[in-house]
Amino acid sequence: MRLYLEKQKRFLRKILLGMGLFLTGFIALSFLYFISNRWIPLSWTANLIFQTFLMTFLCLAAYKPLDLGITKLFRHYLFKKKSYGQIMLIDLAEELAVILDLKEWANLVVNTFGEVFHLRTVALLVPGRDQGGFEVASAYGWSVSDVKKSKLSQNSILLELMRRRGSHVLVRDGEIQKVSWQEANHIAQEFDFLHATWVIPLTNERDLIGAIAFSASTPDVVYHEGDFQFFREFARAIGKSLHNALRFSELRAAYDELQDVQSHSLQRAKLSAIERLATGLAHEIHNPLTVISGKAQVLLLKKGKDILDEQVEEVLRTIVKQTKRAADITRKLLMFSQSSGAPREQLHLEQVLEDTVSLISYQTSLEEIEISRAIGNRMPAFYGNVHELREVFLNLILNAVQSIGSRGKIHCNLRYRSKEQVFEITIADSGPGISEENIDKLFNPFFTTRPDGVGLGLFVTRQIVHRYGGSIRVESQAGQGSVFIVQFPHQDHDDKAVQGEEFRGKGSLWSPLTATSLKDQKKD
Amino acid sequence: MNKLLVVDDEPEICEFLQAFFEERDFQVEFATSGKDALAKVEKKPPQVMLLDVQMPGMDGMQVLKEVKKKHPKVKVIMVTAIETREKIEEAMRAGADNYITKPLSLEYLEKDVQEKITQLAKA
Numbered sequence: 001m002r003l004y005l006e007k008q009k010r011f012l013r014k015i016l017l018g019m020g021l022f023l024t025g026f027i028a029l030s031f032l033y034f035i036s037n038r039w040i041p042l043s044w045t046a047n048l049i050f051q052t053f054l055m056t057f058l059c060l061a062a063y064k065p066l067d068l069g070i071t072k073l074f075r076h077y078l079f080k081k082k083s084y085g086q087i088m089l090i091d092l093a094e095e096l097a098v099i100l101d102l103k104e105w106a107n108l109v110v111n112t113f114g115e116v117f118h119l120r121t122v123a124l125l126v127p128g129r130d131q132g133g134f135e136v137a138s139a140y141g142w143s144v145s146d147v148k149k150s151k152l153s154q155n156s157i158l159l160e161l162m163r164r165r166g167s168h169v170l171v172r173d174g175e176i177q178k179v180s181w182q183e184a185n186h187i188a189q190e191f192d193f194l195h196a197t198w199v200i201p202l203t204n205e206r207d208l209i210g211a212i213a214f215s216a217s218t219p220d221v222v223y224h225e226g227d228f229q230f231f232r233e234f235a236r237a238i239g240k241s242l243h244n245a246l247r248f249s250e251l252r253a254a255y256d257e258l259q260d261v262q263s264h265s266l267q268r269a270k271l272s273a274i275e276r277l278a279t280g281l282a283h284e285i286h287n288p289l290t291v292i293s294g295k296a297q298v299l300l301l302k303k304g305k306d307i308l309d310e311q312v313e314e315v316l317r318t319i320v321k322q323t324k325r326a327a328d329i330t331r332k333l334l335m336f337s338q339s340s341g342a343p344r345e346q347l348h349l350e351q352v353l354e355d356t357v358s359l360i361s362y363q364t365s366l367e368e369i370e371i372s373r374a375i376g377n378r379m380p381a382f383y384g385n386v387h388e389l390r391e392v393f394l395n396l397i398l399n400a401v402q403s404i405g406s407r408g409k410i411h412c413n414l415r416y417r418s419k420e421q422v423f424e425i426t427i428a429d430s431g432p433g434i435s436e437e438n439i440d441k442l443f444n445p446f447f448t449t450r451p452d453g454v455g456l457g458l459f460v461t462r463q464i465v466h467r468y469g470g471s472i473r474v475e476s477q478a479g480q481g482s483v484f485i486v487q488f489p490h491q492d493h494d495d496k497a498v499q500g501e502e503f504r505g506k507g508s509l510w511s512p513l514t515a516t517s518l519k520d521q522k523k524d
Numbered sequence: 525m526n527k528l529l530v531v532d533d534e535p536e537i538c539e540f541l542q543a544f545f546e547e548r549d550f551q552v553e554f555a556t557s558g559k560d561a562l563a564k565v566e567k568k569p570p571q572v573m574l575l576d577v578q579m580p581g582m583d584g585m586q587v588l589k590e591v592k593k594k595h596p597k598v599k600v601i602m603v604t605a606i607e608t609r610e611k612i613e614e615a616m617r618a619g620a621d622n623y624i625t626k627p628l629s630l631e632y633l634e635k636d637v638q639e640k641i642t643q644l645a646k647a
Contacts, residue, residue, distance in 0.1 A: 283578055283605045283606065291537055298543055324627060
């Protein structure tokens with residue numbers, strides 16, 4: 001292992017080589033003299049030029065075998081004591097045995113490996129989330145973006161080779177020479193993809209559970225069979241602990257998922273309890289309210305009545321108004337509880353808007369209020385819950401209706417801004433507008449400017465909009481009408497799923513941070 | 525005289541509606557259950573029916589479907605404590621003529637009932 005033969009040893013080796021060559025020459029010359037004296041008395045063997053030529057020839061021929069022999073002698077007999085690198089790796093293997101966190105494990109392996117052997121790149125591969133493939137758990141000397149995208153798919157030739165050969169260390173050039181040029185091309189690509197010249201497979205009970213891929217800082221570094229032997233021993237030593245770390249990370253992921261599901265279902269249970277309560281409440285409260293309000297109205301609208309005492313009439317009107325207010329509160333509560341935690345699906349916002357407008361015309365007699373709609377072209381599908389979104393539209397339009405009073409216009413505009421990837425809904429009314437001091441309080445719960453209002457509509461609307469990661473704002477000047485602008489970010493269903501995964505995988509296999517910090521360290 | 529049938533499991537509600545509409549020259553009958561309502565419709569079909577959705581036993585939706593099947597001319601106004609879109613749609617599909625929520629606005633209700641009577645007169 002050239003890397004860790006230190007200076008003194010190299011000097012000693014040169015001396016030994018010189019001595020060996022001298023000895024070879026001496027023996028050869030003695031032998032020549034011996035045979036020329038005894039059996040073949042040739043005068044030309046005593047010729048100095050011939051002797052010099054013979055010596056040079058012998059030295060050249062013997063150099064390489066001698067050098068190799070001495071190196072072997074060094075490695076197997078003279079300096080059998082472990083080298084610095086080997087000692088470090090043995091320490092590392094012991095240290096790794098007690099680490100259960102996969103990320104920590106991976107970081108320690110690539111760091112130590114990289115620093116001990118002065119490597120250019122090191123990467124640790126472990127089984128990925130997709131079945132059969134491998135991904136980078138931690139890397140040394142890689143760029144962050146490479147770490148993110150580097151994966152070996154299920155049908156990678158390199159993985160296939162590792163599975164077939166067991167614990168053999170794969171060498172880029174060696175593997176390429178053994179196969180057809182098409183396969184060689186693939187293999188070379190995969191090695192380059194991992195920025196690697198060598199790959200050490202990590203196994204546990206014959207199963208391939210990981211690999212260390214690395215390359216040296218200079219191209220002339222070569223490792224030999226002896227080094228590979230040691231790498232194999234190292235791989236065997238750490239296989240078990242990698243196996244443990246992998247199992248541990250699986251367990252932890254499963255635990256996180258379980259907690260997620262549990263808290264989600266708890267939330268759902270709580271919400272449906274609220275919903276049931278609100279539904280029951282609405283039923284139980286609305287009937288008595290109907291009786292109270294109805295009887296008061298019967299008196300108020302009595303035909304051919306004697307004129308009611310002014311005070312009595314005032315009281316009756318208050319009763320009617322306040323019962324309506326109480327009913328509105330339970331209704332809002334119900335809407336609020338129904339809208340949360342509901343499942344989301346692909347839908348079209350334009351359809352929800354249409355439905356809401358027709359729903360409003362079912363219920364309210366829109367006497368002289370004109371509702372117009374403008375819908376942009378090419379509206380992508382939206383991923384959401386229809387009840388929640390209808391609630392948003394309903395509240396905004398009802399708000400506009402109520403602020404207008406009896407006569408006016410409402411304009412709803414729905415479009416998709418492809419550049420920003422947002423859905424934008426604007427609802428403009430020709431009402432009296434909102435004063436500056438009220439604009440800030442508009443979305444507060446129980447804030448209302450109407451004497452019979454509840455003040456929950458816009459609050460609930462904003463809650464829902466925020467649930468979708470959207471925004472809501474209002475532009476208004478007193479006397480000029482108001483415009484409510486709602487924006488929802490466009491999210492694909494798939495995107496969402498991926499984001500969720502990443503969020504959940506806080507303890508996931510690789511961290512982009514690792515690669516950066518290691519790269520920085522390397523520069524130092 | 526115009527005949528009105530009020531159906532609600534809460535007798536107090538039936539009472540004040542009866543008082544209110546009798547004052548406006550309606551002949552008002554009431555029923556406090558779905559079965560009772562169907563029997564009264566069979567005996568003497570009204571022009572307009574105020575029908576509560578949520579009732580124990582046979583609910584308003586079932587009554588509506590029965591009535592519309594046998595007496596499609598009867599105008600039915602559904603009355604409910606809470607509105608859900610599904611219920612509204614179901615009622616509209618089953619042939620309900622309107623859908624109003626509690627607490628009732630008697631002014632609006634009167635206007636609506638009169639409108640239904642006018643529609644019947646025209647037809």
